[in-house]
Amino acid sequence: MTAYALRRILGAIPTLFVIVTLAFFMMRAAPGGPFDSERRLPPEVERNVKAAYDLDKPVVQQYFLYLGKLAHGDLGPSYKNKDFTVTQLIATGLPVSMRLGLCAMTLALLLGTLLGVMAALRQNRWQDYSVMGVAMLGITIPTFVTAPLLTLVFGIYGVSLFGHDFSLPVGGWNGGALANMALPVTVLALPQIAVVSRLMRGSMVEVLRANYIRTARAKGLPVSRIVIRHALRAAVLPLVSYLGPALAAILTGSLIVEQIFGLPGIGRYFIQGALNRDYTLVMGVVICYAALVILLNLLADIVYGILDPKVRLA
């Protein structure tokens, strides 16, 4: 297992290399640079600034300089956020984005599994149809529609039930307080809850037809025990291989959610960086995201190997 994990991590290096190369040359190929502004700098100042960031050298040389620094874990200084290195910026943003993403992922997996199993157990009855209908809604209504709608309902109109006020703050991070996290996490999780419940229903329906489930039923085991002990373990497999794409989707969604709710995560840095041509910042965030996706895919494969004895990781 360790050997397998190590080999996979080594195998990720060429992928990361491709990503770095692609992103680097794409950014450099475009017209405009980080120090073009409305007011042109005096030529000698501009020359000095460019020299300080190695931007006066040929692109290929810049590329190798960047690779050299990257190999030492140095992502370079941010061109636009003065006095900050990209590593510092990512270090402040990543915990926010990670916390948001992990909460959304956990919520999606738990709720999605629950709904999917429910639908499968009541296949072709109203419970099934309503769960699947709602799931289809969750898939088709994009994040940037649910976010303003939920903000409108919970933030602006305010909701009070049984004398309690359920209003929620509609923006800001506030150190990750639960109330501040509630709306962004819900918005981020909704489409994933939908996908997970569809996946779960599909595999659960299949598994429930298996012979060993019939055996378990014939033994007189209660349904809850059959589902939890026997069916779930097999049915959860397709879900495990969906973890990678789910993470990618949540990362993409977090771009929007961080923007709408004004959260200080790395998604915002990415958009700002791209708009400002802050080359190093954009590169840093892309590398960070790619590493995350690769890591989670690896984790998913290892978990799959543990859950499914038919798969040998070697």
Add this chain to the structure above:
Amino acid sequence: MIATGQTLKSSEEVQGRSLWVDARRRLVRNRAAMAGIIILALIAALALLAPLLSPYAYNEVNYDIIACAPNWWPVEAACRAPGHIFGTDSVGRDLFVRVLFGARVSLAVGLVATLVSLLIGVLYGATAGYLGGRTDALMMRVVDILYSLPFVFFVIILMVLFDRNFILLFVAIGAVEWLTMARIVRGQTLSIKQKEFIEAARACGVGPFAIIIRHVIPNVVGPVMVYVTLTVPGVILTESFLSFLGLGIQEPLTSWGVLISDGADQMETAPWMLLFPALFMAVTLFCFNYVGDGLRDALDPKDR
């Protein structure tokens, strides 16, 4: 057994049912999918006929009726704009026409980008699957590497750098979506190339490229069609996602993403600006998904 000859003889007179006739029959019987097709056709017709359906132009600004509710709006509104059935936007343009023009752009992006992904994915997948061996391993390795790239980020970089080029948007999104298509087609090709008719073609001296084009690709149409109907909504979502971030379609042209983005800004005072584009988009995506599911059931009956 004795009766076999007899039944064979009588069955010769029966009209044969092809896979496609069967599939169409199953599709027609699927109510959700048929409703989806009809609604999609309706939306497409509305989008195409947009200039004829309203006296207003999509870029006709009217500063007298800024963000006014339609006449029938049930909630109290600051102002009303008679004649504008969806109300007006924040510079007084007719929202109905803008939603329909947004439909044009969103549907066009969806279809064109899907076509791009179809073209690349089918050719690539069929070639890899048919040639097999080391070529296949190498080609699919490339797909695997590309798969783990955070592609949306590259599309965003592209859109920022090349100044929100309209054509580039089609190509960039299409270039993201072809990977899954290539995998599906390769898998199908691997099983098809074992069939006798391919062997026959090869025995007749047909070249590999001609076999791929003439014999392999026509036989992967089924799964590809299912995937296409599921790709279109994905592409529409990606486009609106980019437009929402301000990286997609530029004013005065519009798309559902742009309209939703504008609407989200104004939703407290003018909720209709969010409601109508969001509704159109959700219904369209809904329909595409149901049609895709219906097609899958129709073409692959054992999956039901």
